[in-house]
Every structure is written in structure tokens, then in C-alpha cells.
Amino acid sequence: MGSAPPHDTLLPLDPETFAAESRSVIDFLGGYYRDVESYPVRPPDAEPGRLRTLLPDAPPEHGDPVDVILEDVRRHIVPGLTHWQSPNFFAYYPMNASTAGFAGEMLSTGLNVVPFVWAASPAATELEGVVVDWMCKLVGLPDRFLFSGGGGGVLHGSTCEAVVCTLAAARDRALSRLGHDAILRMVVYASDQSHSTFQKGARIIGIPPSNFRVIPTSAASGYGLAVDSLCSVVDADVASGLVPLYLCGTVGTTGLGAVDPVRQLGEVARRYGMWLHVDAAYAGSSLICPEFRDCIDGAELADSVSMNPHKWFLTNMDCCCLWVASPAMLTSALSSNPEYLNGVSQEGAEVVDYKDWQIALSRPFRAMKLWVVLRRYGAAGMRAYIRRHVEMAEWFERTVRADRRFEVVVPRRFSLVTFRLRPRYEGDQEVDALNRKLLVAVNASGRAFMTHFVVDSKFVIRMAVGGAMTQMRHVRDAWELVKEKAKEVGALPSDFMDMQ
Numbered sequence: 139m140g141s142a143p144p145h146d147t148l149l150p151l152d153p154e155t156f157a158a159e160s161r162s163v164i165d166f167l168g169g170y171y172r173d174v175e176s177y178p179v180r181p182p183d184a185e186p187g188r189l190r191t192l193l194p195d196a197p198p199e200h201g202d203p204v205d206v207i208l209e210d211v212r213r214h215i216v217p218g219l220t221h222w223q224s225p226n227f228f229a230y231y232p233m234n235a236s237t238a239g240f241a242g243e244m245l246s247t248g249l250n251v252v253p254f255v256w257a258a259s260p261a262a263t264e265l266e267g268v269v270v271d272w273m274c275k276l277v278g279l280p281d282r283f284l285f286s287g288g289g290g291g292v293l294h295g296s297t298c299e300a301v302v303c304t305l306a307a308a309r310d311r312a313l314s315r316l317g318h319d320a321i322l323r324m325v326v327y328a329s330d331q332s333h334s335t336f337q338k339g340a341r342i343i344g345i346p347p348s349n350f351r352v353i354p355t356s357a358a359s360g361y362g363l364a365v366d367s368l369c370s371v372v373d374a375d376v377a378s379g380l381v382p383l384y385l386c387g388t389v390g391t392t393g394l395g396a397v398d399p400v401r402q403l404g405e406v407a408r409r410y411g412m413w414l415h416v417d418a419a420y421a422g423s424s425l426i427c428p429e430f431r432d433c434i435d436g437a438e439l440a441d442s443v444s445m446n447p448h449k450w451f452l453t454n455m456d457c458c459c460l461w462v463a464s465p466a467m468l469t470s471a472l473s474s475n476p477e478y479l480n481g482v483s484q485e486g487a488e489v490v491d492y493k494d495w496q497i498a499l500s501r502p503f504r505a506m507k508l509w510v511v512l513r514r515y516g517a518a519g520m521r522a523y524i525r526r527h528v529e530m531a532e533w534f535e536r537t538v539r540a541d542r543r544f545e546v547v548v549p550r551r552f553s554l555v556t557f558r559l560r561p562r563y564e565g566d567q568e569v570d571a572l573n574r575k576l577l578v579a580v581n582a583s584g585r586a587f588m589t590h591f592v593v594d595s596k597f598v599i600r601m602a603v604g605g606a607m608t609q610m611r612h613v614r615d616a617w618e619l620v621k622e623k624a625k626e627v628g629a630l631p632s633d634f635m636d637m638q
């Protein structure tokens with residue numbers, strides 16, 4: 139003990155310290171996963187600025203032992219967290235963690251290599267190529283998105299980043315044809331259910347905000363994009379001299395889990411020379427099960443497709459697969475060529491330099507994480523995982539339907555159930571307020587966390603099943619909680635007029 143070097147002078151990667159301190163963190167996390175179910179899913183008494191009052195104004199002059207730091211995490215940080223890995227977390231969409239995802243992340247962050255060009259870490263670049271091809275086959279995308287089929291994939295940190303890159307590729311493809319002034323005439327099309335990232339991305343790449351078209355959807359199409367509405371808007375734009383640039387299709391929208399008709403969108407995109415991107419951020423994971431494959435029918439007509447393994451595919455944050463049919467389109471928009479990155483050894487060899495497939499230069503070794511997940515659980519294990527969640531969501535949907543006070547708002551496609559207390563009588567003006575109160579009461583209990591959406595002016599509660607630790611008993615408890623709080627906010631069965 140006495141002869142141990144002062145902590146400040148220890149090598150930051152001293153192997154023995156590394157093993158011991160990492161083990162402390164793993165023990166801490168093991169305890170966290172054991173107990174997380176018993177925590178309120180959201181911090182019950184969170185106040186803005188609380189943490190600042192608990193921590194010093196400046197970093198310590200001398201470092202603390204890891205156990206002291208972990209004690210602060212336990213005392214000050216954990217109580218202020220929303221527990222995304224709680225089995226009672228049904229909000230937004232899931233952000234899966236798993237043992238294999240963690241192991242992969244440990245390897246990636248421990249090796250800490252940077253595959254921005256092939257030569258900077260050859261096996262890391264090549265593993266990424268292998269793993270995006272594996273995922274491409276698993277989710278049933280056509281061969282044109284495989285490297286062997288002339289396409290290829292890349293791992294980004296988020297769908298938002300992937301979308302900006304595809305928008306830039308589409309823009310440059312059109313600019314090279316039409317000249318630089320054409321940017322002011324370019325139009326991007328999305329539905330009113332598309333993710334907000336498309337609008338943001340269009341702004342970032344210089345599309346005039348007035349050239350972003352939001353096509354309304356309706357219950358009649360299950361809130362999917364109806365091609366006749368799309369075509370009439372596109373035709374009007376073409377007639378007034380505008381240039382259709384980019385069309386967003388979504389498989390599993392964020393609010394309602396709606397599905398756009400990919401094949402029909404692809405046909406429209408081809409007719410007008412638009413880039414079609416298919417965003418399957420959440421529902422892309424379910425495509426590994428053949429029973430969901432019809433959602434991606436027509437994908438061979440798309441220019442790019444993306445999905446997030448960090449949502450519902452047991453891969454810890456962050457990981458988004460982006461596939462493109464023509465990597466050259468992407469790289470001609472995003473490549474850079476500083477001298478200090480020029481290879482001096484393998485001139486002329488065909489290699490992928492992933493810096494040219496993304497915005498940033500430096501990038502983590504994400505492929506390791508997704509590869510470990512796929513190796514550890516296997517395709518069959520992942521299919522069983524997805525199906526368990528879908529079955530639990532099915533049960534919840536069926537149970538909601540069987541209670542005369544409630545209605546399912548949009549029929550479930552994947553593992554998201556959208557429901558609400560239905561109007562108690564014809565013209566019930568209070569129904570939205572009652573549902574808001576119900577959601578507030580459910581979340582204030584700390585026993586579950588759900589979020590809301592608004593569609594056709596209706597306030598809708600979203601129950602997104604998909605947590606790595608969620609089991610049937612948690613979904614049953616969530617339903618009991620909803621019923622209990624419905625009674626508390628005054629939604630009594632006797633108030634509900636018979637509608638059937």
C-alpha cells in the first residue's frame with residue numbers, strides 16, 4: 139500500500155487499475171439492473187437546477203477514487219434520472235441496452251480505434267462492412283443495398299445524421315444536373331407523420347423552408363402517406379417550375395407507428411426523379427421477422443434506408459444503420475481529402491473510407507457493438523425477442539379494446555399501442571382533458587412511464603412495449619395502473635354511453 143504511486147502519476151491505462159476500477163463499475167451496474175424495477179421510472183421530485191446545488195462549482199484539484207465517485211453517482215445522479223432501462227418504461231420508443239450490447243461497447247470503447255479511413259484501422263472498417271451487410275440481409279432489404287450488389291451501408295450515431303447525409307447526396311445529384319441556382323427550386327416531401335428530422339435536415343442542406351411539403355394523412359390510410367394526395371402536390375409544384383428532390387417514407391412513424399406504402403412511394407419517386415429515403419428507425423428491427431416483411435415491399439425502389447439498432451435491437455446507444463443503393467452519391471457529397479489522411483501504402487486499392495459516408499471525421503468503432511449483439515443472440519434469438527414484445531403489445535391492445543371505457547386509436551402494427559378513454563357521450567368536450575389527467579396520474583405514480591401524441595385533434599396515450607427487461611407482468615401491471623388511475627380521475631364505467 140505504502141509504496142503505491144500517488145494516483146495522480148499513475149498511467150491512465152495501468153492494466154491492474156483498469157481491471158479493478160472497471161470491475162467496480164460493472165458491479166455498480168449489476169446492482170442497478172437488479173434494482174431498477176423498484177425505482178420510480180421518472181424522478182418524482184425533479185426540479186430544474188437541483189443537481190447544480192449538489193455538486194461543487196469546480197472540478198477537484200486531485201482525483202477521487204472510483205468508489206467515491208460511484209457513491210456520488212448513487213446519491214446524486216441516479217435519483218435524478220429517468221430510468222430508460224426500467225421494465226416499466228413505455229415512453230417514446232425503447233432505447234435498448236443489453237449485456238451483449240454493453241460487452242460490445244466495452245470492447246469498442248476499450249480498443250478506442252478510429253476507422254475514419256480504411257488504413258486508420260483496417261479490421262474496424264471491414265467489420266462495419268460485414269455487419270451492415272448482415273443487417274441488410276436480416277431485415278430483408280434487396281441485394282442492391284449490399285456491398286456485393288453495388289450498394290453499401292454505414293453505421294451512424296442517429297437517424298437524424300443519416301437523413302442529413304442522404305439529403306445532401308440527393309441535393310448534389312440534382313445540382314450537378316441543374317446547376318447551382320436550382321437549390322431554390324428544390325422541394326422535399328414528407329407526411330404530417332414523418333419525423334421532424336426531415337424538416338430540420340432540409341433546412342440544414344439549404345432547401346428554402348417554404349419548399350418543405352407536409353402531406354396530410356388520415357385515419358382512412360392508417361396515417362400512412364396516400365400517394366394520390368402526394369401526386370397532386372408534386373404535380374402542382376412541377377407545374378409551377380419547382381423540382382421534386384426528396385421523398386421521405388416511414389415504416390413505423392414515431393407518433394403512431396404508421397406505415398407508408400413503400401412500393402407506391404418508390405414508383406412516384408422514380409417518375410419524378412426524386413430520392414426516396416425509407417426511415418424505419420424503430421420498426422426496422424421487426425423486419426427481421428418475416429411476418430413484418432410486407433412493410434418494406436418495394437424497398438428496391440428506394441435510394442436509401444435506415445434503422446436504429448439502438449432502439450429495439452439490444453444495441454446500446456448509439457447505432458443507426460444507413461444503407462444506400464449508390465455509395466458514390468453519398469461520397470461525392472461528403473468526401474474530403476486532406477493530405478494528412480492520404481494513404482502512403484495501398485495506392486489504388488478498393489477500400490471504404492467511412493469519413494466520406496458521414497458528417498464527422500472521427501468516429502467510434504460501432505460495428506463491434508452490433509457484431510457482438512448479433513453473435514451473442516443470433517438471428518433466432520433476436521426474432522424471439524421482437525416477437526415477445528409484439529405479443530405483449532397484442533395483449534395490451536386486446537385488453538384495452540375489451541374495456542368499454544377505452545378505445546384503441548390506431549390499430550397496432552408493431553409493439554406500440556395508441557389508446558385513450560373514449561368520449562363518454564356524443565360531443566364530449568372534456569375527453570382530451572380527461573386523458574391528459576389520466577396520463578399525468580399514470581406517470582406521477584412512478585410505476586410506469588408513457589407518453590402522448592395528438593392526432594386529428596385527439597389526445598392519445600402511447601404505450602410502447604420494447605424494453606429489454608419488460609416482461610408480461612410489467613405490461614399487466616401497467617394496465618392495472620391505467621385502470622386504477624382512470625377511476626381516480628373520474629372515468630367511471632357508468633359514465634360511458636354504450637356505443638356498440
Ligand SMILES: *Cc1c(COP(=O)(O)O)cnc(C)c1O
Binds near residue numbers: 231390
Ligand atoms: C426515433 C426516430 C427517429 C430519430 O432517430 P434518432 O436516431 O434519434 O435521430 C427518426 N425517425 C423515426 C421514425 C423515429 O422513430
